[in-house]
Amino acid sequence: MRRTHLSLFFVIVLLAGSQAPVATALARTCQDCHYGAAYTTGFAASVHAKNGCLSCHSDITDMASHMTGNYRPSPVNCGKCHAQIAMDYQKNFHYLQEDFRCVDCHQDVHTRTKATKDIKIRTIxxxxxxxxxxxxxxxxxxxxVLKGNHDAAAxxxxxxxxNTRVFHTSLSAYPEEARMFYNEKCISCHDDTAMMQRNNLSDKVVEYYEETYHGKVQGVGFATLVAGCADCHQTHNILPKTDPRSSIHPDNLAANCGRCHTGFHRRFVDYKAHPDYHDRHNYPALFITFVFMTGLLVFTFVFFWTHTLLWWRKSYWEKHEREKEGILPENCMTDKEGFQHVQRFSRAERAMHVLLILSFFTLVTTGFPLKYHKAPWAKILMGLWGGAPMAGLFHRIAAVVLMVLFAVVAVRCLLFLFPPGLGFKGWTDRLFSPDSLFPRMKDWEDIKGMIRWFFNKGEKPKFDRWSYWEKFDFWAVFWGMFAIGGSGVLLWNPELSSYIVPGWVLNVATLVHSEEALLAALFIFTVHFFNTHFVPDKFPMDRLIFTGTYAIDDLKRDRPEEYERLMAEGKIEELKREHPSIPLKLISATIGLASLLLGLALTVLFIWVIVT
Amino acid sequence: MNSARFRPLLHACLLLVAFAWSITPSVAAAQGWKKVKAETLNDWLEKEQLTLVNVMSRIECLDHRIAGSQCIACEEFKDNLSSIPRDRKLVLYCESEACTRSCLAADEAVKAGMKDVYVLEAGMPAWKAAGFPLESVQRVPRMYVQSVKAGELTAWLDRHPEFVVLDIRARDRYEKDHLKGALNIPLYQLHERYHELPQDRSLMVVDDQGFRSFLAASYLARKGFRVMRLFGGMAAWKSYSEGKRQVK
Known part of the structure; x- marks a missing residue:
């Protein structure tokens, strides 16, 4: 009965075609030849049963030719009905590279029934x-998936x-895109808080990964250089770390890390790939480091930004009062002696500072795109350096320059304390002398004096050669060199470092390096810039560090105790120098203003990231 | 004085630059053929007669090709040059974005003195991605052919001694290096030589990059062979055996 109805149906469909060659074949139906169950009962029960043969096999226009075997129909264009799928499929790897057509996967197209099974299980x-x-x-x-979990990945x-993409194991043409594509796939689920909580999994693993070196380099667009999700967790055999078959099981970690890293000590695998700085139970060292570094940043900036603000207020108000009362700038009233320049910095010191500026900006502009890899400007900045590998190279070169400068300064300090000929004799006097950068009781008195001055409770303290904020700048670099330099050296070659420290120390080093970098950069670009250049008396810049000399009047105003000491000791004469030349002043202004503007621009970028 | 010392060096540099400049066009000319985009080729096909050659194997070409194409495998192209008319454009294409096979054939055509030789840029994948149709003259129905990954191949072959490796790469590539015990029938000869294969053995089909073995395996399966294939081809095997990190 059913077969009769089907035959009648196909005849009607064929009649609807109404082409002459088809009409000649009407004495028979498609099922007379295609009589298998797939084309009869199976088709009648399928989701496509309402379609006639020719609605899909529309290229059969000459039925006689087809029936005699002379015309073989082309693959069916399912896109006539399934337009969106067809559009997606046009970019599909299976189509583009291997010419799979719909029927090649959907070989049951004639008998396909409405889905009763889970779509994910059917896909698998x-x-x-x-x-x-x-x-x-x-x-x-x-x-x-097989247990019916709809969240798990099929x-x-x-x-x-x-829309399977053209990413293939052996296709080396798309390594970057392939990695980013698959990393994003993992992230799309494992960063979904609701989904992860539903499945009793941490929703922070992505966030923690992105805080590691792997995550940062991947985030700034160089996914092939570092481990992505699949490099450690593998692709298809992803298992929890408690499973001995898992690539991240403790017994398998050395082999797993060894797929990318070579020549490491076995404790290298103590490195935490998804560390949580806030988890003091599982990561106590990281937690303590995080608290310490955060505390250091907060304390330093609360103190110095308040100091800066109060200083600016006091200076600006004082300047305003002088202007209101018509008091001319002091140098308009000075005598010729006041214009006379004296040396503050030697040629070597100035050259060292220029080198310091260059290495510091190189370190900041190559390092911060990694620290803030999610910021829109990070990829641009990294691109300006020619990519992560080139930026890494310049970062290391600049680090070496900075370390050499540090070593030179350290040697100079030792020579100052223990000069040839004198040795240890009188070294404590030199250590606490006005020319020394070592803190002394006067600095504490000066701090208190400055605070009194800020609040109109006293005169501005009389400074000698080095003020307390200059000493802080100096010692901050020393501390910074140990913190940032030490951690940087450890991170330079992590495999080699594993022979000295266990892997988790590299996590600590990453945190210290990153936070100390922020402290150093923001301190220099805000506090140091203000203290030295933006204070109202010197705004927009003080070129002293570049020219090396300043007027005796400036010495008298900024460092009265030093002036009096030099006069008393009769040393002022030997410090007198020519007024700086125009080329030197122009070069100084160019380097100085460019550095200030770059530093301020970077500060805006950092604060933008911190705030947003 | 100093500038005079360096003058000969300067002249040498200028001469070197001039020489490099002068040979650049001749290097470009040596290629002698041009690339054509899928859209342009489609326009040409609508407007003029040209010779369109699919340089993949015969099995692949008859399976799917741009309508009106001739099937001349890259390996046989040189011997068939005389059959190609010289009074019209010659456009060659293959099935990979790199177009290596088309380029080899195009070089042969240029060497034979042919003008107006073109290679379809980014090959048939670009043609398909642009939405242009193909024709199937003798389509090989795709079979569900299972694959084995490079890392599992050795163990898998040990467990299945009935399998013999069939390497369908070009002879020279096979001779350079191949899997132990592998037979070699290049894909462009497979339709003529498949009967040489041992009927009592199952086949592990291996190609260059894993893109061609599926069709070859389907073809052999239709001929009655039990087949498997190496996922990713010899490229994946080399990558695995050399311990390189693979792109996932």
Whole structure:
């Protein structure tokens, strides 16, 4: 009965075609030749049953030719009905590279019934007909899918169903895109708080990964240089770390890390790939470091930004009062002696400062795109350096320059304390002398004096050669060199470092390096810039560090005790120098203003990231 | 004085630059053929007669090709040059974005003195991605052919001694290096030589990069062979055996 109805149906469909060659074949139906169950009962029960043969096989216009075997129909264009899928499929790897057509996967197209099984399970069954991924089938994802978990990843969740991308294991043309694509696939689920909580998994692993060196380099667009998700967790056989088959099981970590790293000590694998700085139970060293570094940053900036603000207020108000009362600038009233320049910095010291500026900006502009890799400007800045590898090279070169400068300063300090000929004799006097950068009781008195002056409670203290904020700048660099330099050296070659320290110390080093960099950069670009250049008396810049000399009047005003001491000791004469030349002043202004503007621009970029 | 010392060096540099400049066009001319984009080729096909050659194997070419193409495998192109008319454009294409096979054939055409030789830029994938149709003259129905990954291949072959490796790469590549015990029938000869294969063995089909073995395996499966294939081809095997980090 059913067959009669079907035959009648096909005849009607064929009649609807109304082409002459088709009409000649009407004495027979498609089922007379295609009489298998797939084309009769199976088709009648399928989701496509309402379609006639020719609505899909529309290229059969000469039925006689087809029936005699002379015309073989082309692959069916399913896109006539499934337009969106067809559009997606046009970019599909299986189509572009291997010319798979719809029927090649959907070989049951004539008998396909409405889905009763979970779509994810059906997808796995379909894909594994060719891709026999035994490893996936035994993975945590597959296990969850087969238990009916709709959140767990099946083939299509990572590879797409009809829009499978042209990323292939052996296709080296798209390494960057492929990595980013698959990393994003992992992230899209594991960064979904609701989904992770539903499945009793941490929703922070992505955030923590992005704080590591791997995550930062990946985030700034150089995914092939570092470990992405699949490098450690593998692709299909993803299992929890408690499973001995898992790539991240403690017994397998050395081999797993060894796929990228070579020549490391076994404690290298103590490195934490997803560390949580806030978790004091599982990561106590990181937690303590995080608290210390945060405290250091907060304390330093609260003190110095308040100091800066109060200083600016006092100076600006004083200047305003002088202007209001018509008091002319002091140098308009000075005598010729007041214009006479004296040396403050030697040629070597000036050259060292220029080198310091260059290395510091190189370190900041190559390092901060990694620290703030998610910022829109990070990739641009990294691109200006020619990419992460080139930026890394310049970062290391600048670090070496800075370390050499540090060594030179250290030697100069030692020579100051223990000069040839004198040795240890009188070294404590030199240590606490006005020419020394070592803190002394006067500095504490000066701090108190400055605070009194800020609040109109006293006169501005009379400084000698080095003020307390200049000494802080100096010692901050010393501390910074140990913190940032030490951590940087450890991170330079982490495999080699594992012979000295366990892997988790590299996590600590990363945190210290990153936070200390922020402290140093923001301190220089705000506090140092204000104290030296933006204070109302010197705004917009003080070129002293570049020219090396300043007027005796400036010496008298800024460092009265030093002036009096030099006069009393009769040393002022030997310090007198020519007024700086125009070229030197122009070069000084160019380097100085460019540095100030760059520093301020970078400060805006950093604060933008911190605030947003 | 100093500038005079360096003058000969300067002259040498200028001469070197001039020489490099002068040979650049001749290097470009040596290529002798041009690339054509899919859209342009489509326009040409609508407006003029040209010779369009698919340089993949015959099995692949008859399976799917741009309508009106001739099937001349890259390896046989040189011997078939005489059959190609010289009074019209010659456009060659293959199935990879790198177009290596098309380029080799195009070089042969240029060497034979042919003008107006073109290679379809980014090959048939670009043609498909642009949405242009293909024709199937003798389509090989795709079979569900299972694959084995490079890392599992050795163990898998040990467990399945009935399998013999069939390397469908070009002879020279096979001779350079191949899997132990592998037979070699290049894909462009497979339709003529598949009967040489042992009927009592199953086949592990291996190609260059894993893109061509599926069709070859489907073809052999239709001929009655039990087939498997190496996922990612010899490229994946080399990458695995050399311990390189693979792109996932």
């Amino acid at each position: 069954e379909k894909c594994t007909q060719c891709h026999g991924n035994e490893e996936y089938v035994t993975s945590g994802h597959a296990e969850a 083939c299509g969740d990572c590879h797409g169903l009809h």
